[in-house]
Amino acid sequence: MTDTTLIAPRDKAEILAQALPYIRKFHGKTMVIKYGGNAMTDPDLQADFAEDVVLLKLVGMNPVVVHGGGPQIETALNRLGKKGEFIQGMRVTDAETMEVVEWVLAGEVQQDIVGLINQAGGKAVGLTGRDGGLIRAQKLKMVDNQDPSKEHDVGQVGDIVSIDPGVVKALQDDAFIPVISPIGFGEHNESYNINADVVAGKLAIVLKAEKLVLLTNTPGVLDKSGKLLTDLTAREIDALFADGTISGGMLPKIAGALDAAKSGVNSVHIIDGRVPHAMLLEILTEQAYGTMIRSH
Ligand SMILES: Nc1ncnc2c1ncn2[C@@H]1O[C@H](COP(=O)(O)OP(=O)(O)O)[C@@H](O)[C@H]1O
Numbered sequence: 001m002t003d004t005t006l007i008a009p010r011d012k013a014e015i016l017a018q019a020l021p022y023i024r025k026f027h028g029k030t031m032v033i034k035y036g037g038n039a040m041t042d043p044d045l046q047a048d049f050a051e052d053v054v055l056l057k058l059v060g061m062n063p064v065v066v067h068g069g070g071p072q073i074e075t076a077l078n079r080l081g082k083k084g085e086f087i088q089g090m091r092v093t094d095a096e097t098m099e100v101v102e103w104v105l106a107g108e109v110q111q112d113i114v115g116l117i118n119q120a121g122g123k124a125v126g127l128t129g130r131d132g133g134l135i136r137a138q139k140l141k142m143v144d145n146q147d148p149s150k151e152h153d154v155g156q157v158g159d160i161v162s163i164d165p166g167v168v169k170a171l172q173d174d175a176f177i178p179v180i181s182p183i184g185f186g187e188h189n190e191s192y193n194i195n196a197d198v199v200a201g202k203l204a205i206v207l208k209a210e211k212l213v214l215l216t217n218t219p220g221v222l223d224k225s226g227k228l229l230t231d232l233t234a235r236e237i238d239a240l241f242a243d244g245t246i247s248g249g250m251l252p253k254i255a256g257a258l259d260a261a262k263s264g265v266n267s268v269h270i271i272d273g274r275v276p277h278a279m280l281l282e283i284l285t286e287q288a289y290g291t292m293i294r295s296h
């Protein structure tokens with residue numbers, strides 16, 4: 001935690017007062033927050049994150065957390081002597097990997113976040129896409145990025161068919177904070193592993209969220225020389241896809257972000273979750289952080 005005794009009282013008051021217009025503007029609005037597995041590796045940062053979520057709730061916003069857990073799944077697979085394989089940012093998911101994904105995401109990671117939010121004074125409830133029929137999915141048909149005539153079989157990776165937000169809305173209305181694991185269910189009750197950024201993007205659309213904030217482990221989207229791109233339009237993103245600037249986990253992240261920006265989510269940001277209280281700074285101050293994704 002930062003030593004705030006070093007900040008002059010006048011500056012402290014100024015900072016607090018500056019948050020007022022944002023608190024007023026976003027009162028009652030839904031904020032979908034994607035908490036990436038790569039941003040949740042430090043216990044102090046995790047505690048800061050949980051405090052930020054509770055603060056947003058207490059000042060009248062409706063935070064909805066969607067969490068990832070890629071590195072945590074990788075650790076569990078390694079313990080079983082398995083190594084994760086990714087194609088175009090998606091984990092190739094065989095039946096055994098699916099079991100690991102379910103117990104790591106819905107068991108360990110989700111419950112850690114729920115515990116921390118509750119410890120910070122909030123009332124978090126963990127859900128997977130099965131709860132309340134939230135995320136219906138089917139097997140993803142993955143077309144090759146470079147050669148559209150080629151398809152990849154990525155196993156039990158899910159493509160979202162529909163989202164029924166009823167359970168999320170009911171929890172919000174009752175002052176709870178939903179914490180959602182990106183697992184969907186299929187026609188025959190089978191489980192699907194869905195990229196958490198894609199779930200966050202779709203959920204933000206369905207909930208008519210004001211903002212989608214994706215917390216990750218880079219300052220934002222970087223160009224080929226490593227410089228931060230503060231603003232990106234759909235056209236600029238197409239160019240970055242085409243020239244290979246965007247790869248790995250950033251592929252589904254930008255796809256989810258762009259989907260939300262194009263479908264009415266007012267502001268979509270990819271920010272550095274390694275910065276203490278990054279989310280609070282993004283939502284409650286005038287300073288711009290990370291990369292803003294725009295539809296045009
Ligand atoms: N152009 C880019 N700018 C920033 N990160 C990129 C870019 N292209 C690929 N990446 C990778 O994407 C990663 C973030 O995605 P991911 O590992 O899935 O994180 P998370 O767990 O937060 O979802 C970065 O750590 C980086 O390695």
Ligand SMILES: CC(=O)N[C@@H](CCC(=O)OP(=O)(O)O)C(=O)O
Binds near residue numbers: 036197
């Ligand atoms: C299909 C697919 O790739 N699913 C992801 C789900 C977790 C996730 O998205 O975690 P991050 O947000 O930390 O990357 C996986 O298995 O890693």
